[in-house]
Amino acid sequence: MVSTKFYTAIYVVLFVSATVQVLVEFAGLAYWTAFGIIMVLSAAKAVLVAAYFQHLRWEPRSLTYLVGIGLVAALALTVAASYSLL
Amino acid sequence: MSDTDPERTDGGTEVGSEVVAGGHEDDHDHGHDFPGTGSIKRWFVTTNHKDVGILYIVTSLFFLVLGGVLAWLMRIQLWAPRAPGETILAPVAYNQAVSAHGLLMVFWFLSPFAFGFANYIVPLQLGAKDLAFPRLNALSYWLYLFSGILFGVSFFQGGTFSGGWTMYAPLNVPTFTPDVGASTAVLALVLFVASVTVSSVNFLTTMHRMRAEGLTLRNMPLFSWTILLTVWMMLFAFAALLAALMVLSADRLLGTTYFAMESPAGALLWTHLFWFFGHPEVYIVFFPALGVMAEVFQTFTGRRIVGRKWFIIAMVLVAIQSFVVWMHHMFLTSINLQVKTLFMITTIGISLPFDLMVFALIYTMLKGKIRFTTPFLFVFGALLLFIIGGITGVFLGAVVLDYEFRGTYWVVAHFHYVMVGGVTALVGGLYYWFPKITGRMYDEFLGKVHFAAYFVGFNLLYFPLFVAWETPRRVFDYAPELAPWHQLATIGGFVLGLSFLIMFYNLFKSAFTGDPVSDNPWEYATTAEWAVSSPPPLENFEGTPTYRDGHLSFILDRESDVTGGATAADGSGGATAGGGVATSPHTAVTTEYEPTVEATEVEGPSHASIWPFVLSLGAFLILLGISPLQDAAFPEGMMGAAYATTAVAGFGVTLGSLIAMGLEPFHGPVFDEGEAWPFSGIDNGKVGMWIFLASDVVLFGGFLGAYIFTRFAFGWTGWQPVPDDPIPGLVNTYILLTSSFTVVLALVAAEKKHKLGLVTSLGATFVLGIGFLVNKALEWQHLFHEGLWLSTNVRTSTFFLTTGLHAAHVIAGLIIALYLTARAWRGAYLEDNRSVEYFGLYWHFVDIVWLFLFPLFYIL
Ligand code: HEM
Ligand SMILES: [Cu+2]
Numbered sequence: 001m002v003s004t005k006f007y008t009a010i011y012v013v014l015f016v017s018a019t020v021q022v023l024v025e026f027a028g029l030a031y032w033t034a035f036g037i038i039m040v041l042s043a044a045k046a047v048l049v050a051a052y053f054q055h056l057r058w059e060p061r062s063l064t065y066l067v068g069i070g071l072v073a074a075l076a077l078t079v080a081a082s083y084s085l086l
Numbered sequence: 087m088s089d090t091d092p093e094r095t096d097g098g099t100e101v102g103s104e105v106v107a108g109g110h111e112d113d114h115d116h117g118h119d120f121p122g123t124g125s126i127k128r129w130f131v132t133t134n135h136k137d138v139g140i141l142y143i144v145t146s147l148f149f150l151v152l153g154g155v156l157a158w159l160m161r162i163q164l165w166a167p168r169a170p171g172e173t174i175l176a177p178v179a180y181n182q183a184v185s186a187h188g189l190l191m192v193f194w195f196l197s198p199f200a201f202g203f204a205n206y207i208v209p210l211q212l213g214a215k216d217l218a219f220p221r222l223n224a225l226s227y228w229l230y231l232f233s234g235i236l237f238g239v240s241f242f243q244g245g246t247f248s249g250g251w252t253m254y255a256p257l258n259v260p261t262f263t264p265d266v267g268a269s270t271a272v273l274a275l276v277l278f279v280a281s282v283t284v285s286s287v288n289f290l291t292t293m294h295r296m297r298a299e300g301l302t303l304r305n306m307p308l309f310s311w312t313i314l315l316t317v318w319m320m321l322f323a324f325a326a327l328l329a330a331l332m333v334l335s336a337d338r339l340l341g342t343t344y345f346a347m348e349s350p351a352g353a354l355l356w357t358h359l360f361w362f363f364g365h366p367e368v369y370i371v372f373f374p375a376l377g378v379m380a381e382v383f384q385t386f387t388g389r390r391i392v393g394r395k396w397f398i399i400a401m402v403l404v405a406i407q408s409f410v411v412w413m414h415h416m417f418l419t420s421i422n423l424q425v426k427t428l429f430m431i432t433t434i435g436i437s438l439p440f441d442l443m444v445f446a447l448i449y450t451m452l453k454g455k456i457r458f459t460t461p462f463l464f465v466f467g468a469l470l471l472f473i474i475g476g477i478t479g480v481f482l483g484a485v486v487l488d489y490e491f492r493g494t495y496w497v498v499a500h501f502h503y504v505m506v507g508g509v510t511a512l513v514g515g516l517y518y519w520f521p522k523i524t525g526r527m528y529d530e531f532l533g534k535v536h537f538a539a540y541f542v543g544f545n546l547l548y549f550p551l552f553v554a555w556e557t558p559r560r561v562f563d564y565a566p567e568l569a570p571w572h573q574l575a576t577i578g579g580f581v582l583g584l585s586f587l588i589m590f591y592n593l594f595k596s597a598f599t600g601d602p603v604s605d606n607p608w609e610y611a612t613t614a615e616w617a618v619s620s621p622p623p624l625e626n627f628e629g630t631p632t633y634r635d636g637h638l639s640f641i642l643d644r645e646s647d648v649t650g651g652a653t654a655a656d657g658s659g660g661a662t663a664g665g666g667v668a669t670s671p672h673t674a675v676t677t678e679y680e681p682t683v684e685a686t687e688v689e690g691p692s693h694a695s696i697w698p699f700v701l702s703l704g705a706f707l708i709l710l711g712i713s714p715l716q717d718a719a720f721p722e723g724m725m726g727a728a729y730a731t732t733a734v735a736g737f738g739v740t741l742g743s744l745i746a747m748g749l750e751p752f753h754g755p756v757f758d759e760g761e762a763w764p765f766s767g768i769d770n771g772k773v774g775m776w777i778f779l780a781s782d783v784v785l786f787g788g789f790l791g792a793y794i795f796t797r798f799a800f801g802w803t804g805w806q807p808v809p810d811d812p813i814p815g816l817v818n819t820y821i822l823l824t825s826s827f828t829v830v831l832a833l834v835a836a837e838k839k840h841k842l843g844l845v846t847s848l849g850a851t852f853v854l855g856i857g858f859l860v861n862k863a864l865e866w867q868h869l870f871h872e873g874l875w876l877s878t879n880v881r882t883s884t885f886f887l888t889t890g891l892h893a894a895h896v897i898a899g900l901i902i903a904l905y906l907t908a909r910a911w912r913g914a915y916l917e918d919n920r921s922v923e924y925f926g927l928y929w930h931f932v933d934i935v936w937l938f939l940f941p942l943f944y945i946l
Contacts, residue, residue, distance in 0.1 A: 004834055011827040018819045018940075022812055025945040031803060038941045046934045053830050053930045062764035063776050070780035073322045073409060074787020081358040081791060082798045084413065084421035085351060 002052075010052050017041050120694045131694040133220035134624060138227050139206030140523065143516070145231055146199035147590075152238075153190035154583050156183045161547075161579040164572050167564045177562075181248035184560050186241070188251025189271070192371065193278055194234045196509060200374035201285065203515055204313045206523060208289070210615035210622060211310045213298025213631035213638075215755040218291040218770045221695050221747065222284050228702035229281035233274045236706055240270035243713065247271035250560055252364070255345035255356035259337050266714045269338045272331060273709040279328045280705070283781055286321040289313065291774045297761040300633030304398075307613040308384075308391065311398055312377030315405040316370050322409070323366035325781040329788025330359035336887050341717035341877035344792065344887075349880040351799035354419055355792055361412035368504070369408045373401070375508035376443065378515035379465045381613065383447055385518070386462040387454025388610040397446045400439035407436040417488045426485050433483035440476060444469070459608075460533030464514030467541050468507050475503030478552065493559050499551035506544065513540070513589070520593060521607045525620045526600030532592040539585035546578025614638055624693070630758065691755045697747040704743055707736025717877060741901070748905060775924045779931050786935050789891055790942070793884040800880070807944055808874060808885035814865045815944035818858050819936065825854035826933045829926045836910075836919035844915060844922070848907040851929070855900040862893055885943050892939055895932045902928070 021038050029037070051057040056064050121128040129141065160183050163174050170177050205223065209216055217223045240246040244265035249257035253272075257263060293314050297306065306314070334356075336342040345352040384391055391397055413421060413429035447469055456462065478500040481487050491497060521527050551557075554571035557564040564572070606616040617638055618626060629640035711733025720726035754770075765773045797805050809815060828850040835843030866886070869875070876886045902925050909915065915922050 004831065007827065007830050007834070011823065011830075014823050015820065018816065018823065018937075021941055022816050022945060025812065035946055038946060042937050042941055045937045049826065049930050049934050049937070053826055053933075054927050060765070060768060063768070063773075066776055066780050067783060070322065070325075070783035070787070073326075074784050074791060076409065077326065077358065077362050077787065078791035078794050080413070080425070081355075081362075081795045084358070084416075084425045085354070085795070085799055086422055 007052070010048055014045050014048060017045055130699050131696050133216075133224040133695055133698070134693050135205050135209050135216050135220065135223060136523075136622065138223050139202050139204075141202075141227050142198050142205055142230070143202030145227075145234070146195050146202060149190050149194040149234060150199070150586075153187050153195055154586075156187040156190070158579060158583060159183050160187065161576040163562050164564075165576050166569055166572075167566055168562050170563075173562060178245065178248055180562055181250075181560070182241075182246050185247050185250050186237075186271075189247070189275070190234075190237070192251060192367070192505070193275065194230075194237065196371045196505065196512075197282075197374075198230055199509075199512055200316075200371070203309075203378070203512070203519060204289070204316075204374065207519060207615050208293065208310050208313050209296075210618065210626055211307045211613050212293065212296060213301060213614060213627065213633075213760065214292060214296040214757065215625045215627065216691065217288050218296060218754065219288050219774065220691070220693070220754060221698055221752060222288050224695065225698035225701060226281045226285035226288065228699050229277055229284065229705065232702045232706035233277035233281060236277060236709060237271055237274035239710060240267035240274060240713075243267035243270055252360060253334070253356070254360075255353040256347050258334055258356070259345050260716060261346070269335070269715075270710070270713040272335055272338060273713055276328070276331050276335060277705060277709055279324050279331065282320055282324045283328070283778070286317045286324070286781070287774050287777045289317040290321065290777050291770050293317070294765050295762045295770055295773060296755075296757050298631040298633055298638075299760040300636070301761050303761075303763060304395075305633065308380035308394075308397070309374075309377035309613070311401065312373040312380070315401055316373040319366045319370050319373075319405055319408060321777065321781045322784050323363045323370065325784035326359060326788045327363035327367075329785050329792065330356065330363065332785075332891070333359070333789070333792060333887065336876075336883075339712060339715035339718070340887075342883035342887050343877060343880050344796065344883055346880070350796060352796075352880070354416075354421070354799075355795055357416050357419060358412070358795065359788060359792065361415045362409070364415060365412040366405075366408040368501070369404060371505060372508045373405075375468065375511035375515075376401070378511045378518070379447060379468060382461045382465040382511075382514055382518050383450050383454075385608050385611040386457045386459055387450055388457075389450055389454035391446055392449040392453065393442075393446045397443055400442045400446075403439045404436060407432065407439075411436055414483050414488075417485050418492045430483060430485050434480070437476065437480055437483070444473060444476070459517075460528070460530060460537060461514040461518035463534065463537040464517065464540075465511050467537065467544075468511035468514065471503050471507035471510060471544065475500055475505075475507050479504065491555070494555050495551045495557040495559060496555035498559055499548050499555065502548045502551070506548070510540070510544070516589075516593070518608075519615075520596070521600075521603040522615055522620045522622075524597045524600070525602060526596055526598075527603050527607060528596040528600060529592050532588055536585055536588040536592065539581060539588065543578050543580075543582030543585050547575050547582050548578070550574045550578070625691070625755075632760075692752045695747070695750060695752060697743045697750060700743040701740060701747065704736050704738075704740030707732050707739060709736075711736055744901075745905065769920065771920055771924055772927070775927050779927065782931065786891070789888045790938065793888055793942070796880055796884060805881060807946065808882050809865060809869065809944055812940075812944040814861060815940050818861050819940050821854050821858045821861065822933050822936050825851045825858070826930050828854065829922075829929050833919060833922050833926055836915050836922050839916045841910070841913065841916060845907060845910045848903060848910055848922070852900060852903045852907055855896055855903065858896060859893065859900075862889070889939055889943060892932065892935055895935070899925070899929050899932055 021041050024034050024037050024041075027034070050064075050067070056067075120131070123137075129137065132138065132141075159175055160180065163180055168174075173180065175183060205217075237246070245267050246265070247253070247258075247263060247268040248265075249263055249268075258268075258272075260268075293310065297303075303311075303314075333342070333344050337345050343349050343352075345356055349355075380391055380397070411429060411432045413425060414433045417426055417430075451466075478496070482491055482497060482500060517528060517533055550571040554564070554568040554575075557568055557572070603620050605619055607620070608616070614631065615622070627640060629642035631638060631640055711729050711731070714721050714726065714729050720730050757770075828847045832844055832847035832851065835841075835847055869882075874882050876883055906915070906922060906925055910922075
């Protein structure tokens, strides 16, 4: 589908963004700002891996929804459980 | 299955006997020796869905008896209120009986009983020759059986688990339940969940991908519909339970402290994890019963269910909503009032679709012409019981009322009405499908006697519990004035239990001497299982079933008549509401006159493999071996050594059988694509892998949820990451990302048929994975020397356990990578690189998980 070059580019982006995550931590930002940036970077990397390395981009969308349902279930549990403590 | 007995297949269809004969003949052709049903060996190697279904049914009935005997012991104890000194069972023995009864009935009887039917019937209703992965189906069964045996063993290791089927924390940790058997019971559940997961993946792939042409989901028979929804719920709910059980096992065996008294919100954490699973679970056990009710109502009222479409929509709604009501089991915990109110509302919401289903069933009955056969009686009884159970459940769903009812016999009565109400329907299902499975009719009179005794016994047992609701649950002492009600209940318990003797006698005798039946002994039964002989031939259908013309017909390879007692796929068009219409001769695609036997010999799928059995045995030995661990150490002396040896042996057996299974030539059912929404165009293997990964998302979600929840309870920012230095974690991120990249390169090389590239890339992946583990080991060793270990506190527990689960995934991946590398070295995967692709999906997933673990455990 796509060239090795393209996969390599994705790989480099992933590599760099992992590094950035640690740099953000050392940059001395406010905790929740750093938290936000770092989690967004993680999510972005996850999307890249799923979309290109796992080829979800080129598969029928139903597979993406399938994983999405699992993700929603896990998030619902985490968020509602944590909220119940408040 | 009567290939040894020609008389039994005489249901008037040549189709039956012919293919059976064919199936017999083709045995020796695959190099798989597939013995007849009379041989013991057959039952150890079979992968055929009908055999597996029978195994499930028989085994689950055995667990019914076991759970029933425990219930009798409890009812005897409850004949009179007793102070601790004057009991029949010692107090702890009573607690064990209560807990084991609940666990056995819910997990080892009820669902597997339903899945016996699911295994047998669903592929027939779909028009498939077998499930998508027959060996995995056999594996599910053997894992289930061995998990049950493991649970049985737990009784003999000082005593089984005694903290109730809900296994609430902190009673579930060794401080309070110190017996080895208690750990074994938890491990038995882990094994059971493994079985369920394999089974869910298999059923979902089959049901979405292998429906006959024209059999859209809309037209799918209702029993299949309920099973489809059940497995969807199972996939996600049991993954959450697996997370809970693995954490609990770690607390018990390795010494982590998630649920310990001193951990913040440990007890609450368990209730969240357990009930997130637990509420969907009540529908998981109930839905198949609902499916049986719908099928039997339609057959014996001679009418299509009223509002079929709405019935299905209501079920889909319930299945989704079942994941958002779990906190109604937690109204008496410290969760806040807003969330209680919210969950009260969702609970009221979920009872509405149920009302719709109940009314649909009632209307169907009113509009049809009822024939009071045994299956109908049971199913009708089940409806009445379910209505009572449902109404009393709505009481419990109201926060204020639940303050009063929680922990009383009201709850006990409620859930026995709904759950054993479900059993009632399934017993109806057993009578309904008995002639299909055995080819013989049961004795109708004895069936009715059974129903009468059962129904009287049931209500005598459970109704008094509503009246005596003030009895505290799980306690054998109660107010003396309630004694008469408990005595009634005890009598009812014996009537109910003994009524099963009638059934066992009837079914056992009829299986050998009952009147032989035709394809369709029930007039008006319209689903496809009734269109084939009783019992159906090994590969279910001669020719390819199709619903292209709105009713079932078979496309044959030869010109001849096919009798299908059949019909519209349940629900397509009301024209057949009156009854089964024999199909007109189908479109015959003629090739040769008698090609069938020949064809089967060449292309026929395999049916035998011993490896599912051996693999399950290995898993059993591993878990038995590790059961006495405490704080990650075996007990001293001979005993400890024996256990450790068992675990190691189990590991060897497991690994060996996995490899053997990988190398064994085995052909799944051949399937020309029919209806496959929403996964058409994707290979079965890939669909299965993604479904599995979706459940793994929930497993990790449970672990991460537990971590986030605990940290939240502790105070988020007061909690420092365990490793003081994120750099080793960063290095591991690099390693894992690189290994993902090499897997991508491996697939590219395989696509280019470039052997050296493939082997190198896979080898590189393996080496990188090892590097990841070594780096991790160094880091852990460092932390250990700083005095930080699993059991230090809940902060270190979450770190080591969550990253440890991830490392276990890496190890599993490396074993596969090694296997793939070795096979690629010998030239595999250049023609068919799907194995490499599927491994990649798994490996990238493990990579993605790490992308979240790294920041959450190392930097934030
Ligand atoms: C109309 C729908 C239903 C409603 C509103 C409902 C509501 C409830 C509530 C609120 C509780 C918690 C009671 C407490 O512990 O204080 C409960 C318990 C329970 N329900 Fe239901 N329920 C319904 C249907 C069902 C069905 C269909 C089943 C199973 C087939 C079921 C099985 C159970 C079980 C097993 C428990 C006890 C859990 C335990 O051991 O603590 N319920 N129900
Ligand atoms: Cu519930």
